[in-house]
Each structure stands twice: as structure tokens, then as C-alpha cells.
Amino acid sequence: MYDFSEQQIERYSRHILLQDVGVEGQEKILNAKVLVIGAGGLGAPVSLYLAAAGVGTIGIVDADVVDLSNLQRQVIHFTNDVGKAKVKSAKEKMLAINPDVKVNTYHTFLDSSNALDIISNYDFIIDGTDNFPVKFLINDACVMAGKPFSHGGILRFTGQTFTHLPGTACYRCMFKEPPPPGAVPTCSQAGVLGAIAGMLGTIQAAEALKYILGIGELLTNRLLTFDAKTMKFHTINTRKTDRCPICGTHPTINHLIDYEQAACELKK
Amino acid sequence: MANHTLDITNEHCPMTFVKTKIKLAQIAKGDTLEVLLKEGEPLNNVPKSTSEQGFEVLRTEQVEGTTWKVIIKK
Numbered sequence: 001m002y003d004f005s006e007q008q009i010e011r012y013s014r015h016i017l018l019q020d021v022g023v024e025g026q027e028k029i030l031n032a033k034v035l036v037i038g039a040g041g042l043g044a045p046v047s048l049y050l051a052a053a054g055v056g057t058i059g060i061v062d063a064d065v066v067d068l069s070n071l072q073r074q075v076i077h078f079t080n081d082v083g084k085a086k087v088k089s090a091k092e093k094m095l096a097i098n099p100d101v102k103v104n105t106y107h108t109f110l111d112s113s114n115a116l117d118i119i120s121n122y123d124f125i126i127d128g129t130d131n132f133p134v135k136f137l138i139n140d141a142c143v144m145a146g147k148p149f150s151h152g153g154i155l156r157f158t159g160q161t162f163t164h165l166p167g168t169a170c171y172r173c174m175f176k177e178p179p180p181p182g183a184v185p186t187c188s189q190a191g192v193l194g195a196i197a198g199m200l201g202t203i204q205a206a207e208a209l210k211y212i213l214g215i216g217e218l219l220t221n222r223l224l225t226f227d228a229k230t231m232k233f234h235t236i237n238t239r240k241t242d243r244c245p246i247c248g249t250h251p252t253i254n255h256l257i258d259y260e261q262a263a264c265e266l267k268k
Numbered sequence: 269m270a271n272h273t274l275d276i277t278n279e280h281c282p283m284t285f286v287k288t289k290i291k292l293a294q295i296a297k298g299d300t301l302e303v304l305l306k307e308g309e310p311l312n313n314v315p316k317s318t319s320e321q322g323f324e325v326l327r328t329e330q331v332e333g334t335t336w337k338v339i340i341k342k
């Protein structure tokens with residue numbers, strides 16, 4: 001059995017009290033490895049809650065530096081972090097919350113050349129990105145590698161999320177391919193209510209922890225959407241489709257694709 | 269006579285039950301654990317929570333003064 005220190009017993013006491021977590025569950029969390037892709041609006045709450053929960057190894061991927069316009073929603077970055085690499089800023093906060101965790105930083109864009117390599121080291125992947133090309137890339141890489149992941153997206157007042165396990169509906173079962181560049185605004189163009197990043201990111205963190213613990217029902221074969229203006233949540237049932245270009249019976253995609261980025265992502 | 273003992277007379281809620289759960293996780297299934305605790309909140313809550321989470325509370329008895337013991341079977 002894991003040898004909990006007195007401090008760890010106190011730190012994780014509210015988990016240990018839960019019948020579905022307990023000592024054994026907390027051990028699973030401490031041994032888990034989760035990759036968070038994107039240290040932005042979604043990655044911020046996900047990373048903070050996973051670190052607080054004691055997830056033993058957390059990987060964080062992001063090529064950007066902290067910008068003043070990020071701080072309205074990316075609560076892991078503080079005003080004096082502006083100009084600092086987001087992965088460095090995020091790592092500092094995770095370790096400040098919980099020195100038990102190990103944080104691996106990847107100060108790079110995720111693309112077809114590095115995606116499979118990076119995800120191979122983790123048990124569960126969080127998509128906390130803000131554009132379609134990389135969302136499809138994460139989906140394809142996870143399906144190919146047989147990795148579970150949580151999809152998340154936010155725009156204006158709305159959010160959507162689902163969880164993929166091997167054999168359940170993937171992103172391409174629901175959305176075949178990315179929309180053409182320029183057809184859909186990203187949240188940096190359209191605006192986003194900062195608090196909904198927290199609403200969606202904490203759902204993703206909870207899904208990751210449920211997966212690690214093997215408890216409850218994950219958001220598999222279900223797409224959860226919400227609109228914060230009406231504060232209504234909807235669940236749309238989905239299913240793995242035979243015609244899916246990546247996980248179907250006759251897949252047509254057999255390598256990772258770097259789709260063209262929408263114009264706003266090219267701003268430097 | 270229980271196989272294991274645990275003294276939580278100096279602990280407060282909810283650490284009383286946290287410590288009990290940790291000890292129960294360390295012992296073998298079928299073994300018994302004697303928990304020493306204070307009357308009041310610990311005595312009211314620990315046996316109740318223990319049985320709610322699937323362990324068997326064999327008996328509860330007064331040791332002396334405000335100190336009690338609860339025998340739990342894993």
C-alpha cells in the first residue's frame with residue numbers, strides 16, 4: 001500500500017472520505033498520468049484541479065506566452081506572468097498548489113510530427129485547445145494510439161464536451177472534418193465569457209478523475225452542451241459510426257493531418 | 269481480541285473517520301480492528317460511517333470515562 005505521510009492524509013482527506021475514492025482511489029490518482037493540451041481557458045482549471053487532486057504526473061502542452069488578454073479567463077496565469085511561457089507559468093501554479101505532483105512541460109505546438117510521441121506517455125488526454133485543426137489532430141492521434149480523451153470547446157456563452165474511450169464515439173463520428181478556415185470564429189475572435197471556461201474545464205477534470213478511479217458513468221457516446229445565458233444543459237446521444245473516417249470499419253485516414261489553421265491563430 | 273488497534277482519541281471530525289479508513293485499508297479482509305475514540309461526535313459518526321461504507325461494526329463498548337472502543341471487521 002502507498003505510504004501516505006501525515007500531510008498527505010490531511011491534504012487528501014476529503015477524497016479518502018468518499019466511498020468511491022478512499023485510500024485505494026487516492027493511490028490510483030497519485031499513480032496517474034494525465035496530459036493537458038493547451039494551457040488556456042480550459043487547461044487552466046483542468047490543470048489546477050488535477051494538481052490539487054494529486055494526479056502524480058501532469059503533462060502540459062502549449063507554445064504560447066501569457067498575454068494580458070488571457071487573464072480574463074485563464075486563471076492559472078497571473079498579471080506578473082505576462083510574457084512568460086504559459087507552460088512555465090502553469091507548472092509554477094500546479095507545484096505551488098501541490099508539490100506532490102510532477103509536471104512535464106512541452107513548450108511547443110502539437111502537430112502531426114510530435115502528437116503520438118507526446119501522448120504515448122499518458123493514461124488520459126485533455127483537449128483544452130481553441131481551434132479545430134488541433135482538435136481533429138488530438139482525436140485522430142488518440143484513436144490511433146487507443147488513448148482515452150476528453151474533448152472540450154467553448155465559445156461566447158456556450159460549451160460542449162464529451163469523453164472518448166477506445167470503442168466509443170470519437171470526434172469524427174460526430175463531426176467528419178474541420179470547417180473551412182474562416183468559416184467559424186475562434187473564441188479569440190468571437191469572445192467568451194471567462195467563467196464558462198471554468199464550467200467546462202472542471203467537467204473535463206472530473207471526467208479525467210472518474211476515468212482514473214473507474215467510477216460512475218463517463219460522457220461516452222454523449223455530447224454534453226450548455227448555454228450559460230439560459231443555464232440549460234443538454235445531452236445529445238451519439239454513437240460510434242461504421243462510416244467514421246478514422247474509427248469506422250473502413251477507415252480512410254491512416255496518418256495524422258495538419259489542417260490549415262484559421263487566420264486568427266497565425267497572429268503573432 | 270481484535271487483530272489491530274487504532275487510537276483516534278486525539279483526532280477531530282472528519283480526520284477520525286479518515287484515519288479509520290486508512291487503517292482499514294492496511295489490514296487484511298476478515299481481520300478485526302479495535303478503534304479507541306471519544307464519546308460525542310466521534311462515537312456518533314465513526315461507527316455509522318464505517319457501516320455505511322461496507323464494513324461490519326461488531327460492537328461498541330465503553331472503556332473508561334469518555335473513551336469508547338469500536339470493534340470493526342473488514
